[in-house]
Amino acid sequence: MTEAGSGAATAAGASRHAGRVDPLVVLGLADDALVYAQRLGEWLTRAPEIEEDMALGNIGLDLLGQARGLLTRVGELDGTGRDEDALAFWRDEREFRNVQLVERPRGDFAHEMARLLWFSAHRLERLRQEQQSPDEVVAGVAGKAVKEVAYHRDHATQWVLRLGDGTEESRARMQQALVDVAPYLPELTEDDPVGAPVAREYVEAVLAEAGLGAPPEPRWHARGGRTGIHSEAMGFLLAEMQHLHRTHPGASW
Amino acid sequence: MDGSQVGPLNAAETEDYAQVVEEHFGGLIDADQRIEPRDAMPAAYRDTLVRQMAQHAHSEIIGMQPEGNWITRAPSLRRKAILMAKVQDEAGHGLYLYSAAETLGVDRSELLAKLHAGKQKYSSIFNYPTLTWADVGAIGWLVDGAAIMNQVPLCRCSYGPYARAMVRICKEESFHQRQGFEILWTLARGTEAQREMAQDAVDRWWWPSLMMFGPPDTGENVNGAATQSHTKQSMAWGIKRFANDDLRQKFVDMTVPQAEKLGLTLPDPDLRWSEERGHWDFGEIDWEEFWRVLGGDGPCNAQRLAHRRQAHEEGAWVREAAAAYAAKHAARGQGAA
Numbered sequence: 281m282t283e284a285g286s287g288a289a290t291a292a293g294a295s296r297h298a299g300r301v302d303p304l305v306v307l308g309l310a311d312d313a314l315v316y317a318q319r320l321g322e323w324l325t326r327a328p329e330i331e332e333d334m335a336l337g338n339i340g341l342d343l344l345g346q347a348r349g350l351l352t353r354v355g356e357l358d359g360t361g362r363d364e365d366a367l368a369f370w371r372d373e374r375e376f377r378n379v380q381l382v383e384r385p386r387g388d389f390a391h392e393m394a395r396l397l398w399f400s401a402h403r404l405e406r407l408r409q410e411q412q413s414p415d416e417v418v419a420g421v422a423g424k425a426v427k428e429v430a431y432h433r434d435h436a437t438q439w440v441l442r443l444g445d446g447t448e449e450s451r452a453r454m455q456q457a458l459v460d461v462a463p464y465l466p467e468l469t470e471d472d473p474v475g476a477p478v479a480r481e482y483v484e485a486v487l488a489e490a491g492l493g494a495p496p497e498p499r500w501h502a503r504g505g506r507t508g509i510h511s512e513a514m515g516f517l518l519a520e521m522q523h524l525h526r527t528h529p530g531a532s533w
Numbered sequence: 534m535d536g537s538q539v540g541p542l543n544a545a546e547t548e549d550y551a552q553v554v555e556e557h558f559g560g561l562i563d564a565d566q567r568i569e570p571r572d573a574m575p576a577a578y579r580d581t582l583v584r585q586m587a588q589h590a591h592s593e594i595i596g597m598q599p600e601g602n603w604i605t606r607a608p609s610l611r612r613k614a615i616l617m618a619k620v621q622d623e624a625g626h627g628l629y630l631y632s633a634a635e636t637l638g639v640d641r642s643e644l645l646a647k648l649h650a651g652k653q654k655y656s657s658i659f660n661y662p663t664l665t666w667a668d669v670g671a672i673g674w675l676v677d678g679a680a681i682m683n684q685v686p687l688c689r690c691s692y693g694p695y696a697r698a699m700v701r702i703c704k705e706e707s708f709h710q711r712q713g714f715e716i717l718w719t720l721a722r723g724t725e726a727q728r729e730m731a732q733d734a735v736d737r738w739w740w741p742s743l744m745m746f747g748p749p750d751t752g753e754n755v756n757g758a759a760t761q762s763h764t765k766q767s768m769a770w771g772i773k774r775f776a777n778d779d780l781r782q783k784f785v786d787m788t789v790p791q792a793e794k795l796g797l798t799l800p801d802p803d804l805r806w807s808e809e810r811g812h813w814d815f816g817e818i819d820w821e822e823f824w825r826v827l828g829g830d831g832p833c834n835a836q837r838l839a840h841r842r843q844a845h846e847e848g849a850w851v852r853e854a855a856a857a858y859a860a861k862h863a864a865r866g867q868g869a870a
């Protein structure tokens with residue numbers, strides 16, 4: 281199940297990057313990681329068991345590391361010379377290019393695992409493509425990140441299996457979480473037409489093994505994250521993340 | 534009927550056995566050798582250790598909260614990463630210590646239940662709030678610093694699993710302390726507002742840090758007599774190696790020059806070098822505040838415990854699901870075999 285379709289992803293990655301590297305595409309990849317790391321950071325001290333505080337902290341740290349590497353590169357590629365902090369703390373909402381899935385407020389643990397499963401399945405395919413990026417820095421970050429995100433996907437997989445095949449309650453919560461997350465998936469799909477089917481195939485196999493039904497097609501779905509259109513939750517997320525840094529312009533920390 | 538009124542049921546419940554245990558255990562302690570889980574040990578030694586390790590583990594877990602409070606607001610991505618890693622380390626410390634306690638036949642869920650019911654304590658220092666970013670620095674520098682001073686002697690504690698957990702933990706705490714110092718160093722050399730923030734944090738955390746070494750060994754306080762005999766016993770058992778006041782003095786002696794390097798003032802007008810003692814003299818600690826906060830009347834006691842309980846209760850269905858899943862799969866595995 282793990283390696284299915286990676287050959288196709290590699291070929292697509294090469295064609296996708298036949299031309300120059302688009303800093304906005306890299307920014308999307310960076311912002312997904314930054315914003316999701318921000319949400320995962322909220323779990324520390326709130327997880328169902330101490331091992332999970334550590335695991336979610338680890339995943340958040342990995343993503344934060346990916347975000348930092350990519351943001352630094354964006355500041356070089358787009359010619360503005362902004363460093364990682366300038367990009368993280370001084371951009372306004374409309375300049376963030378993350379998909380809306382990652383900015384959703386923290387839900388229960390089932391919602392987090394549904395989000396993590398879909399997110400990491402898609403991100404893994406994207407990163408596999410970016411390993412072929414003509415930009416060495418981006419390719420380098422992706423190369424390291426592939427291993428990390430494969431672990432994230434595995435972590436979510438294990439939990440979705442446990443929750444799906446655990447108790448009545450966990451099964452109901454997991455199923456509901458999948459329904460609630462569904463409207464945020466088309467953004468991931470549109471973002472990566474080549475990798476998305478592979479990601480979907482992976483997740484559906486997990487859901488089948490867990491005895492969970494695939495959620496129905498949502499009536500509404502999120503759109504616009506990659507062009508800077510976000511949900512109501514995003515303003516609060518940024519207010520919290522950016523407030524201290526912006527209160528002391530020019531200060532070093 | 535629990536059988537306690539029946540008297541000794543077997544030879545291991547007789548005085549004879551108790552004496553053998555005493556001799557074996559006493560021999561190891563006298564030779565300054567490690568006691569291991571399989572060694573016979575007096576019940577009081579075991580109980581003291583379980584209590585102390587549990588309290589220590591709880592402190593690591595509750596201690597995640599005051600700093601966790603700043604993860605989403607950390608002022609740079611580098612600081613955010615360092616802070617997340619630190620809070621995660623503390624969770625790991627909690628796990629090592631619960632595991633060490635489990636070697637004595639208690640389990641983590643039992644200990645957590647006692648914490649949540651308010652029947653076991655955690656370090657009172659975490660009942661103070663983190664009001665600014667500089668508090669993250671002050672906690673690293675002072676609170677981790679004081680913890681290390683307390684914990685390094687525990688690396689030679691007579692109980693093997695506890696001592697080994699402490700060796701691992703002290704190494705990481707030492708990174709934390711350095712990172713805290715570095716946060717304050719940067720703030721103290723930053724803008725006027727940053728410098729003020731750093732000084733304010735040190736003003737608030739200095740005295741509570743000194744209280745972390747516990748009440749004086751002299752017995753000059755309300756619970757003095759009890760404290761004194763407790764200390765004596767723990768020392769005889771090799772659980773405690775130094776008196777509270779000695780460790781506190783060492784901490785002050787080590788920290789004063791560091792404060793000077795930072796260019797921050799420790800909030801104690803009586804702080805001065807004593808030529809004759811060869812130590813820094815310091816002012817009177819407000820032990821009334823210590824007992825008050827320990828007794829539940831601190832700014833964050835209720836909040837810390839409520840936060841911890843809430844996480845535990847909200848996670849109950851997840852833990853139940855994991856247990857149910859494991860049981861089903863164990864059963865299926867047997868069926869297949």
Ligand SMILES: [Fe+2]
Nearest residue numbers: 593623626706
């Ligand atoms: Fe710790």
Ligand SMILES: [Fe+2]
Nearest residue numbers: 623677706709
């Ligand atoms: Fe620490």
